[in-house]
Amino acid sequence: MQNHIKLPKLGFVRIILHRDIPAGWRMKHATVKETASGKFFISLTFDVEMEPIGMKKEFEKVEAFDYSMPSLVVSASGGNDISKDTICWYRNLEEGIAKEQGKLSRMQYGSANYWEQKHRIGKLHEKAGNRRKDFLHKLSHDVARDFDAVIVEDINLQHMSQSLNFGKAVYDNGYGQLRNMLTYKLNDRGKILVKVDRFFPSSKRCSVCHEVNHDLELSDREWTCQSCGTHHDRDKNSCKNLLDEGKDILNRWASGDSSLILAPSGVLSGKKLHPQAHSNVRQGGE
Ligand SMILES: [Zn+2]
Incomplete structure (x- = not known):
């Protein structure tokens, strides 16, 4: 079934697939995680035989x-x-998180507002983490x-x-x-x-x-x-x-x-x- 995954106890669950799975890959196991903002992610591990690549032995660059x-x-x-300037967007997000965290500290613990605020902060953390990851992926890709x-x-x-x-x-x-x-x-x-x-x-x-x-x-x-x-x-x-x-x-x-x-x-x-x-x-x- 496409864009569904069969999980123990839950049966078929609808998913968004981030990468196509090539033919011949054998699934080993799946790990389900929930993020602070309440999204669920499943990481899949596959077993696959790769053609060995010859290691480079000349190093010009x-x-x-x-x-x-x-x-x-x-x-x-x-x-x-990676300087403070190249990741200023990350710093800005961090300042936003600190501000929201300050608001949280003034709320009554356990109230509806409190949990809503906690959820908002979780989302900001996730956003900062994703932006950092995107940035590092691009940098490492270009360098490699x-x-x-x-x-x-x-x-x-x-x-x-x-x-x-x-x-x-x-x-x-x-x-x-x-x-x-x-x-x-x-x-x-x-x-x-x-x-x-x-x-x-x-x-x-x-x-x-x-x-x-x-x-x-x-x-x-x-x-x-x-x-x-x-x-x-x-x-x-x-x-x-x-x-x-x-x-x-x-x-x-x-x-x-x-x-x-x-x-x-x-x-x-x-x-x-x-x-x-x-x-x-x-x-x-x-
Ligand atoms: Zn010297």
């Missing part, structure tokens, strides 16, 4: 995304930054199409938001969401996502002479290298380091370095198992 607090996400090319490989930081955003108390901003910028989307969109095209070890000192290293500036504070937006005198913009320098390190990992992998493993998901990780071994390699390589 490489992009890097660095996580940065005030400007959210910085790109090595400069053309794919235009570049041969992408470098990201292997940072644990959840851990970071807890330890630095940046909670809200970290989740808002969607760096993690962008990384996930890039991973599968690159993999679909036989391209690679490189994760650079979280212990790599991308911010503190001078991208020109590789001297590490241990005195660099989180609040320092610009700094001058004591060793070579280069004046750096914190984010641009960090992104340049990330790009160089990622390219190095790609080249080593392409020339057969057996310590680098490409996961079936198309993620190439430069992570070493022992931090000590890692620091030795780092010194030897510089």
